[in-house]
Structures are given as C-alpha cells and as structure tokens.
Amino acid sequence: MLEIKEVTNKKYLKEFVSLPLKLYKKDSFYASPLIKDMMEHLTDKNPFFKRAKAKFFIAYKDGKPAGRVAATVNYAHLEFHNDSVGFFGLFECINDKEVANALFDKARKFLLKNNLKIMRGPMNLSTNEECGFLYEGFDTPSMIMIPYNPPYYNELSEAYGMKKVKDLFCFIVDVPEKLPVKIDRVAQFAEKQGIKTRTVKLKNLKEELYAFMEVYNEAWRENWGFIPITKEEIDYMAEKLKPVAIPELVIVAEKDAEPVGFFGAIPDFNEVLRRLKGRLTPLSIIKALYYRKKIQSIRLLLFGVKSNFRHKGVESIMIREAFRGAVRHGFKKCEFSWILEDNYDTINLTQIVGAKKYKTLRIYERRID
Structure with missing residues (x-):
C-alpha cells in the first residue's frame, strides 16, 4: 500500500509543494512559503540548477500523499570540496518509519547512480538556503527561512542510520x-x-x-x-x-x-x-x-x-x-541565525549583545556506497 512517485510534471510538482499544508494543517507555528513562488524555485528559473540537478519524490500510503523528499547533486559543492557528497532535502513525512525509509532510499539510489558516496541533509537546496532539521526550540515558531518540523523528523533520520555531522545555532535578543x-x-x-x-x-x-x-x-x-x-x-x-x-x-x-x-x-x-x-x-x-x-x-x-x-x-x-x-x-526582537556550532567568533559576538541560543538545527549524513 506504499508507493513512491517521481515528480515529472507541473501537477505532481504542485502536489509536492503543497503537501506540507496538509501535514501542518493544525500546527499554528508552521509558515508555508507561497505555493507559486516555491514551484518556480524548484524549476530551471532558479539559477541554482545551472550548477546542480535534482529529483523530487512523493510517497503515497493507501493512496494519500504521506511524504516527500528531494535528492540533489550539487556540482558547485563537488567542485569546491571534492568529497563525493550528495544531498537530500525538502523532506516532509508522516510519523511512519516505513514511509521515511522509502523516501530516503529513493534519494540514496539517485545519489548512488551519480557515483556519490555520502548522503547529507536536509539541504533546501544548499547551504545558501534552509539547512537542517529543527532539533531544539520547538516552543516558538521559526523565523523566515529557518526550518520548522516536528521532533520526530530527527528520530526518522537516526532510525535510517544517519548521524549528526553539524549543528547550526539560532540566537535571539531583544532589540x-x-x-x-x-x-x-x-x-x-x-x-x-x-x-x-x-x-x-x-x-x-x-x-x-x-x-x-x-x-x-x-x-x-x-x-x-x-x-x-x-x-x-x-x-x-x-x-x-x-x-x-x-x-x-x-x-x-x-x-x-x-x-x-x-x-x-x-x-x-x-x-x-x-x-x-x-x-x-x-x-x-x-x-x-x-x-x-x-x-x-x-x-x-x-x-x-x-x-x-x-x-x-x-x-x-x-x-x-x-x-x-x-x-x-x-x-522588538532580532535573531542571529544560522551560525555554525564551531563559529566561535560570531557566537561570541552574539553574547556581547546579550543574545541567547534558543534553537538548534541539525544536519545529518550517512555513507551510502
């Protein structure tokens, strides 16, 4: 009763982009990007795709959308780092390990076909955009371009064998x-x-x-x-x-x-x-x-x-x-985000102005070869 479909046309792309609205229907903290803008963002109109390629997948359970994921080969990253890393991102899913594993498997297989050895994420779509799963700080809504998700996304990632590779911190201060x-x-x-x-x-x-x-x-x-x-x-x-x-x-x-x-x-x-x-x-x-x-x-x-x-x-x-x-x-308030956990100079600067760490985003990875 579980099926994974690749996004191959505008109809599926709209379903891919709109899926979070159903998952977060009763969550007052969730802020959806504008559907029209997000659909454009995932096409060749976005210059990101001049240096990258991606596949988008939707999971259906009992005929209903249950999750989604993107798998990305970022040639700019590979050229700069030469590390055989590919990425997953735009992950959304019901609290179901079977669905999550099927989505991660799709991303993994796509990256393997492109001769990559490590899957890292979430990246939506790169480190120049939204990164990580919200790991700490679920008691307040996320600010613009900072990920928001249920806590169980981290559990699904770890159950798939992913390990923390980097934490990103968010600091808040009264202006x-x-x-x-x-x-x-x-x-x-x-x-x-x-x-x-x-x-x-x-x-x-x-x-x-x-x-x-x-x-x-x-x-x-x-x-x-x-x-x-x-x-x-x-x-x-x-x-x-x-x-x-x-x-x-x-x-x-x-x-x-x-x-x-x-x-x-x-x-x-x-x-x-x-x-x-x-x-x-x-x-x-x-x-x-x-x-x-x-x-x-x-x-x-x-x-x-x-x-x-x-x-x-x-x-x-x-x-x-x-x-x-x-x-x-x-x-009234200013958020400094996101800041790498080992970027001590910038972290020290936030302390001088009295900012407090109030959210953590976590990036995971696992070997796939």
Missing part, C-alpha cells in the same frame, strides 16, 4: 534601545581606522548585493559547507528580498570605498506567511499588507567580514547601525 558600551566603543575605534558604513538603495539592490557576494565569497570560503555564490544567484536573491527588505537594516561597511563587511537583516515575514496558508488571493493580499506593518522581529540573514578586517570593529559598527535602524522601525 535594545541602547547597545552595550563595548559595542559602541569598538565601533568608534573602527571609525577612527577609516571604516565607514552606509545603507543600501533598494532600487539598486542587485548591485548592492554584489558587495555581499564579494565579502561572502572571501570571508566564508574556509567555513564548513561553503559554496561560492554567483552573480546570477545574487540577482535571483535580490528579486526575492526586494519586497521585504528595509534599507536601514542592510549595512555595507567600507574602507576606502571598498566593501569589507556586510550585515543584512530582514523582517520576519513568517509572521505574515502563517496567515496566508501558502496562497495569494485578493483577501490574502489585503491581509499581507495589513500584517506586514505589525511584524515584530527581524532575522540577521546575511553577515560577513573579510578576513583582514576581522576583530577591528567592523562587526560592531555594522551591528550598531543596524540596531539603530531596528529601533527606528519599532522592531
């Missing part, structure tokens, strides 16, 4: 009217060294995000799971962020007019998405316009400082300016 003295003192030191900050111009967001690309591709290249971002991916990202970005929360740090740091926070649009249930109708558009004005929280989404400028106050000056903007806009 302070006044930052700690240390932050302000270090920010002033950075200013004396010629570090300047500016906010971005939304009308030129693509070009502005090229500064982030330059900083990110230099600052993160030694980090676990890093994959360089391309200009096409930045253009695609800009189109997605432009409707929700606020200039005062996106800060570029410069020295002699060259970008050395980037801080990009966005409002937690999940506060709106939880009310839209994945669909834009005339009524839901009115809802979205109304509730976006009531968003209380922001999430630090883009962050990096070039290696030669770390520990020189660049981080502090960007935080100072962004938090000033957050106060002006009336935001």
Whole structure:
C-alpha cells in the first residue's frame, strides 16, 4: 500500500509543494512559503540548477500523499570540496518509519547512480538556503527561512542510520534601545581606522548585493559547507528580498570605498506567511499588507567580514547601525541565525549583545556506497 512517485510534471510538482499544508494543517507555528513562488524555485528559473540537478519524490500510503523528499547533486559543492557528497532535502513525512525509509532510499539510489558516496541533509537546496532539521526550540515558531518540523523528523533520520555531522545555532535578543558600551566603543575605534558604513538603495539592490557576494565569497570560503555564490544567484536573491527588505537594516561597511563587511537583516515575514496558508488571493493580499506593518522581529540573514578586517570593529559598527535602524522601525526582537556550532567568533559576538541560543538545527549524513 506504499508507493513512491517521481515528480515529472507541473501537477505532481504542485502536489509536492503543497503537501506540507496538509501535514501542518493544525500546527499554528508552521509558515508555508507561497505555493507559486516555491514551484518556480524548484524549476530551471532558479539559477541554482545551472550548477546542480535534482529529483523530487512523493510517497503515497493507501493512496494519500504521506511524504516527500528531494535528492540533489550539487556540482558547485563537488567542485569546491571534492568529497563525493550528495544531498537530500525538502523532506516532509508522516510519523511512519516505513514511509521515511522509502523516501530516503529513493534519494540514496539517485545519489548512488551519480557515483556519490555520502548522503547529507536536509539541504533546501544548499547551504545558501534552509539547512537542517529543527532539533531544539520547538516552543516558538521559526523565523523566515529557518526550518520548522516536528521532533520526530530527527528520530526518522537516526532510525535510517544517519548521524549528526553539524549543528547550526539560532540566537535571539531583544532589540535594545541602547547597545552595550563595548559595542559602541569598538565601533568608534573602527571609525577612527577609516571604516565607514552606509545603507543600501533598494532600487539598486542587485548591485548592492554584489558587495555581499564579494565579502561572502572571501570571508566564508574556509567555513564548513561553503559554496561560492554567483552573480546570477545574487540577482535571483535580490528579486526575492526586494519586497521585504528595509534599507536601514542592510549595512555595507567600507574602507576606502571598498566593501569589507556586510550585515543584512530582514523582517520576519513568517509572521505574515502563517496567515496566508501558502496562497495569494485578493483577501490574502489585503491581509499581507495589513500584517506586514505589525511584524515584530527581524532575522540577521546575511553577515560577513573579510578576513583582514576581522576583530577591528567592523562587526560592531555594522551591528550598531543596524540596531539603530531596528529601533527606528519599532522592531522588538532580532535573531542571529544560522551560525555554525564551531563559529566561535560570531557566537561570541552574539553574547556581547546579550543574545541567547534558543534553537538548534541539525544536519545529518550517512555513507551510502
């Protein structure tokens, strides 16, 4: 009574994308992405697929959709890391080990056919997007682009023989009217060294995000799971962020007019998405316009400082300016996420501003050869 079907047309793709709406129907914490946007995201319109390929599978139990999974061969990852790792992601499933194992098997076989030896995930679709299963912190909803799932997803993964490979942390802090003295003192030191900050111009967001690309591709290249971002991916990202970005929360740090740091926070649009249930109708558009004005929280989404400028106050000056903007806009909370469990410099920075770890995301892997 269990059947796995590959997504081969638009009808199945819509079923694949819509499946979580049924699984989380009674869960008030779940925020569905817009169905239309997600369907486009999983097609060649997404520049991710210029450097990767994927298969999508739906599980049916007793004729009803019971789960889904994506299996991804990421050529950009393989070129950079040369580690024979393939990925699973977009995993959703009823609490049924048989269904989960069948889905994992489909992903494993696809990766094996592509001569890969390790299956890692979840990645939706790469480390530049949503990563991990929520492992700790189920008592509050997840912010924008942070995974949300039932606790049993971790049990299903471990029952399939997967082991933890990396934890990702999320930290939360009340937006302070006044930052700690240390932050302000270090920010002033950075200013004396010629570090300047500016906010971005939304009308030129693509070009502005090229500064982030330059900083990110230099600052993160030694980090676990890093994959360089391309200009096409930045253009695609800009189109997605432009409707929700606020200039005062996106800060570029410069020295002699060259970008050395980037801080990009966005409002937690999940506060709106939880009310839209994945669909834009005339009524839901009115809802979205109304509730976006009531968003209380922001999430630090883009962050990096070039290696030669770390520990020189660049981080502090960007935080100072962004938090000033957050106060002006009336935001109450800020999430720093996600942060690798062994990225001690950034973790220490969150401690200085008084943030507390409140969620953990877990990435798993197992050998499949």
